Amino acid sequence: MDNRQTIFNSRYLPYLLLAPQLIITAIFFIWPAFSALIQSVMMEDPFGLESVYVGMENFKILFADSEYLDALGVTGIFSLLVCFFSLTLSLLFALLADRIIKGAGIYKTLLIWPYAVAPAVAGVLWLFLFNPTVGIFAYFLQWLGYDWNHHLNGGQALLLVVVAGVWKQISYNFLFFLAGLQAIPRSLIEAAAIDGAGAVRRFWTIILPLLSPTTFFLVVINIVYAFFDTFGIIHQVTEGGPDGATNILVYKVFHDGFLGLDLGSSAVQSVILMIIVGFLTVVQFRYVEREVHY
């Protein structure tokens, strides 16, 4: 066996080559995370003129706050709904688009389009459509005899942000599912068809298992999306209201810290959020990934 290992002449070269990535990680992840940790055990005035070490008190105050516990619940429901519907709908669209022969390009473009819309703009769009006073959909619903007022009805508000969040994410998922579908060898599907497997059976026994790496990747991405990126939509459409019905954790971090200027509490919340997302990722990679066939 000839030696294929590359030998670096300098001891420092590998470190130098790694440096850019490490520096970026340190500046944009480790440093802020560390500051959040420090901030979370301090109580500080907005101007940073004075801060007091308070130990775990910020945590205690937070967990005694029913608003925060509600936000935890809302985040769970919201993320589940957004992930489930954005994944299933986009898979459905991808399956349909995969079968189309004529005008496939147009369908694909139209389905990918929403991804180019910034979350805040998407929020404004949906807000106008469903504005209880002047929104066209709200008007239509009222005409049907349904009283639409998401400023007051928590269920309607949650529905609205879930729909907006799903609409925004479908394009991304669609793109990956479509690529995944096109990577599945036709011969496998044709062989199954010759053996008498119907479309539904082919989907469950061949397509879905072969898509599992894509699906797993998208589940991880979608959970992160629902946890963090839906922020712009919530900020525009409901601001966490009414009565906290759409107040998800990341929005509360921003709201309490940057609008409410309560830095201690905001830091505690981001530390907890960090733990939750870390935990979810570990679960996904340790347990869910076992079911994935590459």
Place this chain on the structure above:
Amino acid sequence: MIQKRYFFIVAMFVWATVLPISAQATEDIQWWHAMGGKLGEKVNELASGFNSSQNQYRVVPVYKGNYTETMTAGIAAFRSRRPPHILQVFEVGTATMMAARRAIRPISEVMAQAGEPFDSSRYIASISGYYTSMDGEMLSLPFNSSTPVLYYNKKAFKKAGLDPEKPPKTWQQVEDYSKKLLQAGYECGFSTAWISWIHLENMSAWHNRAFGTKANGFDGFDTRLLINGELGVKHLSKLVEWQNKKIFVYGGRRNLGNAKFNSEVCPMYTESSAGYAGFKAAADFDFGISELPYWSDVVDTPQNTIIGGASLWVMAGHKSSEYRGVAKFMNYLSSPAIQADWHQSTGYLPITKDAYELTKQSGYYKKNPDMEVALKQMTRVAPSKNSRGLRFGNMVRIRDIIYNELEGVLSGERSAKKGLDAIVKNGNRLLRKFERVSKTRSR
């Protein structure tokens, strides 16, 4: 193409480095504000008016987004040691600014050190009182102050057989009028903007009831909320009852519901006096302005309402020559002609007595009697300890709690009393937190 872009970037650098040298003759005063749209244009006009009146200083107005964004930007700039000279802060941020004595320079001190004439009694007491410390020192310059009033649609009043020159004075009348308006085919009787500010904070002052202990926080940080009292429960229960009968409709947070008045859905609407310009532009019907209604079974005559809006704070950390420029500009802003024009074109209150007199003498109120309503309502009696204003730390977050609880109550989740109790309980917790951080500082 690329060369062109490089040239542009280089030109920008040269410009940025050379400019401070070439502009050394005048000193720049940064003014961060939250006035967008038409108001933003007016702010630019104020700055350029000052700039052309002298050649020593140049005021640079910078729009920093809405009130919260502007305040957050100012605080972040202070933390990174590059604060603007003047920062516009909304009224709920007042206590936070006051507590940060090392971050700000009291306006009276800035004026005195610059040798600019300054007499705090020139300012209308019920406005400047909001920004005056416990020991009588004026800390910031009131800039855009407003107070809630009732707007009503005259066309709708005629349609419902009501006298368009006789708006409702009491809440009982609002109820009766609403019923008639509903019969005339309107979807709702009245709606409101800023529900916390108008229907809790101002309702307390208007009926001379305490919103919190220690004169609503004016006498110290160790204050507690008191809004779960009789008046609060009564008014909120009524709103719930009215909402079930469509007499009242909740239009959302802040002034999101303004379209309900513009689009003739709700013929009566409580909103800030500064909403006037917006309604004037958007409504294609005749509307009138009258005083905020009151409960005649609670008080015989109402007290005064309290202000909202924002004031200008001078930030610490600049050269004393620049503070002279700030002082000159503050004096320019307070001059009667400037104030009278600001008041008449925006619907905000004039901040000095002279500006009020000037507007009166010009015959403006004869032609526009509606524009005087807010002022009369503010200045009708000497403010009591319940009606001077509110001064609570963490008020931005307390407002959030109030919005949440009110929405819970209005959607029927819980009773008025329960909602108000929750506001008091959670609000007090935030007040204690604020007291703790502020106390350490004064030590």
